[in-house]
Amino acid sequence: MNASDDARLELRDNGDMPSLCVGGAWTLSHYQALTPRVTDLRGRVGPGMEIDFSSLTALDTAGARLLCELVGAERLKGTLTNAALTAEQRTLLETVASSFAVSGMPPQRRYQFGDVLEHIGKATYAFRDHLVGLLGFIGLTLEKLACTACRPRRWRVAATIAQMEQIGFNAVPIVALLSFLVGAVVAFLGATVLAEFGTTIYTVDLVAYAFLREFGVFLAAILVAGRTSSAFAAQIGSMRANEEIDALRVIGLDPVEWLVLPRVLAMVLALPILTFIAMICGIVGGMTVCALHLSISPAMFLSLLDANIDPRHFFVGIGKAPVFAFLIASIGCLEGFRVSGSAQSVGEHTTSAVVQSIFTVIVVNAIAALFFMEMGW
Amino acid sequence: MSVAQPNGHFEIVAQARGVRNCFGPQTVHEGLDLDVRRGEVLAVVGGSGTGKSVLLRTLIGLNRPAAGSVLLFGQNVYAPGMQNTSPLAKRVGVLFQQGALFSSLTVLENVALSLIEHARLPAAEAMQLATLKIALAGLPADAGNKLPMELSGGMIKRAALARALALDPDILFLDEPTAGLDPIGAAAFDQLILTLRGALGLTVFLVTHDLDTLYTTADRIAVLANRRVLVNDRLEIVAAIDDAWIQEYFHGPRGRAAQAARDRVS
Incomplete structure (x- = not known):
């Protein structure tokens, strides 16, 4: 695997001006490898930190999502103007950042013991309604x-x-x-x-x-x-x-x-x-x-x-x-x-x-x- | 917006040559040639029964033609071993006319399915990415937990689009994307397609009856008639062709209205 097939994320510490270096292919195939790095570094990304995109070789929506998670959608949009990105990559990041801001996990339904009783109750009512419905239909x-x-x-x-x-x-x-x-x-x-x-x-x-x-x-x-x-x-x-x-x-x-x-x-x-x-x-x-x-x-x-x-x-x-x-x-x-x-x-x-x-x-x-x-x- | 290479040639993403399709005694296509260039929005129009949807199904490998060849990204779609488990599946997104969402899965699971199965992501991460695709397709976040039967027509199309976009395909096939949508929803869907095309660098092949979609989104238009592609070119050129059906289609009352609407916008 050569360097361009890899995805890199580094925090460069040059004195008092640390910068974030995003390089390689930020694509779906590297999503799993990048996720822990992103979670790791997320807390250490300070405001106003420079992001260096110069060694980025490929970017898709999966990579763009990770970038949003790393620096936040709003800040990512702000850094786009002077970043070394192609026009397509900039549009992609902008679109994904806008969507990322409104996306969210819908609340999950949890199951608990009482559900069984609830189910029995509902089934009983349903049976009664069924019977009444059938009698009504026979009458009709x-x-x-x-x-x-x-x-x-x-x-x-x-x-x-x-x-x-x-x-x-x-x-x-x-x-x-x-x-x-x-x-x-x-x-x-x-x-x-x-x-x-x-x-x-x-x-x-x-x-x-x-x-x-x-x-x-x-x-x-x-x-x-x-x-x-x-x-x-x-x-x-x-x-x-x-x-x-x-x-x-x-x-x-x-x-x-x-x-x-x-x-x-x-x-x-x-x-x-x-x-x-x-x-x-x-x-x-x-x-x-x-x-x-x-x-x-x-x-x-x-x-x-x-x-x-x-x-x-x-x-x-x-x-x-x-x-x-x-x-x-x-x-x-x-x-x-x-x-x-x-x-x-x-x-x-x-x-x-x-x-x-x-x-x-x-x-x-x-x-x-x-x-x-x-x-x- | 199709990208010309330095030597003036276009990169061809999908190519049909000499395709013949017949169902029983009825021949739908005969000697049909078609090129789809990288980065363009190609719209296919034609009267009812001219085989627009059949052409789409032929290009994506669901309908083996009786004769002729179909290449996607330079690979023969109907070569042995290319069916079903095809590596092409990861590069192609399809939006079926009725959405074809899996009815037993929620919207989120529908979108995450190919991320889990093809990209081999763990479920949690696939769900994260799926929420982004759902937002990209313009659906509210709480739509993710709904079953397809709980969605309206417009939302089904958007959910199906989110599923089609799951693996970041290079080419998107849309079968009547705006059919059954109200005009506002249809216009929003047209804009969504344009936005995504620009942002994701998609090539779009779309079958449509909707003249407004045609005027807003299409870079080139292919007209199906007499069992083949009559003409495949920019709107101005196609509309000027001297053919009874084309003249009726583009210069009939609805065609003129759609054109006027576009002229007002631009």
């Missing part, structure tokens, strides 16, 4: 539904059918496959446990009870919650980010009527159908395992089903589907409306829609199970 949707129900001209039939295709028809393969597999697993479990009592024949009852009352609607609802409430939040959210919702309002169209009602209605119609498909496929899954593993033939399976299972189990199961559908669709749409402009916000609310709708489905299903049990249905 029901009100709009009642308003439009008696005016067939305002029914958005095409949009509703298109949504039904998206929500229902396109979801049939995945719902069918998953419930078939879960049905098979339930039958295996039943066969294993019941074999100890020699009552493997009750596997039929187990599969039928499970799918008619709980699993059919539950599986369909969970899948739709993951698949469709996220889609609703993303669709409406990106419309919101793109100011399309505001455009709708300005034209004088009600976004709830145009965007929410078709989705909610389509969901309320599609989820019971999906639930029915899930029940059938789950029972077929169980039937397959019974036929292959327990040598209960499909004909026997069906006659046992017919003899032992009351149709009310089917109605208990499928009766929950429209309720779940309404909640899932409302949560998805509401999260879409909560998006605030940025693409990041669309992502956050999409995730939130999925988490909330699955949470709601599980909670409501548990409450319903208790209720039906107490009622003896």
Whole structure:
């Protein structure tokens, strides 16, 4: 490394007139090396001290900043007129000195123990606001539904059918496959446990009870919650980010009527159908395992089903589907409306829609199970 | 303000030769030549869809041309090994149209990022330098702690400029720097570019629609039309070219207004 590649800072003591010698390349690559020298000498730079720039070979904003720190922005500006600097270096130092005077570290946020409690408190309030918001939105949707129900001209039939295709028809393969597999697993479990009592024949009852009352609607609802409430939040959210919702309002169209009602209605119609498909496929899954593993033939399976299972189990199961559908669709749409402009916000609310709708489905299903049990249905 | 060398030649910082860019069946550039001289402010203008931003992306190595060569500081941008980890990255600053600030980092962290990663400064010193760049770009000190989503359009541009200036680049590429700014903010941004150019010895390549920016800042103007650079010269010469689009652009009502505004100032 030759001399011009180096950065130097020296305090020359010639008798009673000490002077500061700034030399070499004062650039970003030497910033780290120069910083301790500057901190070292800063206290010893007296007023009116001469600064000798004659051996300075290069200067950039990083070097200029250090010079400001060394002698102070105001003094640096004062010494510029008679210093041995090129015109460019002088302009650079002037500009940097002016900026240095107004620059400063913004105050840093400190973290402390109380923050945890604060966070818990905020989260609790947020949860309450969320719940109130959701109830308000459900009310608004029901009100709009009642308003439009008696005016067939305002029914958005095409949009509703298109949504039904998206929500229902396109979801049939995945719902069918998953419930078939879960049905098979339930039958295996039943066969294993019941074999100890020699009552493997009750596997039929187990599969039928499970799918008619709980699993059919539950599986369909969970899948739709993951698949469709996220889609609703993303669709409406990106419309919101793109100011399309505001455009709708300005034209004088009600976004709830145009965007929410078709989705909610389509969901309320599609989820019971999906639930029915899930029940059938789950029972077929169980039937397959019974036929292959327990040598209960499909004909026997069906006659046992017919003899032992009351149709009310089917109605208990499928009766929950429209309720779940309404909640899932409302949560998805509401999260879409909560998006605030940025693409990041669309992502956050999409995730939130999925988490909330699955949470709601599980909670409501548990409450319903208790209720039906107490009622003896 | 481009600096002529003693023999009358200009030092060329960026050079495009015979560049061809096409997207599917559509050819945007064909046989395009362009020189950017050291120390000048070169403005690129052209109608919508003439590939101004594509040209900028081609020059900085983000869009490999189908044919032709692109040299930055005499090095081929698209040579093997030059991508991404390119040593050129330290000498080039880019201001994207929407700012492209990293949304998960504060303004200060955005500016300090390349100082930490490229200049290998410790975080504390990088932050110190970053506050200076933020002040240079004309932002108040308390903007440093804000996230990009909390900034207004003008502040985003300034923060992005501060990030572009972090490593003291030799050349600055600006994509529509004043688009979306109010006239006062746009004029202030023009002045900021001129001040920084003078103070830091920058070469500036800017793509713009803004006639006021053109009249205030540009040393030379390159007009993109018919898939190539139609003319690349001083404003007076470009404005006098006998071409329908150029005449409409510079002598239409907005062009005349911008010219009058500049004449009043000078």
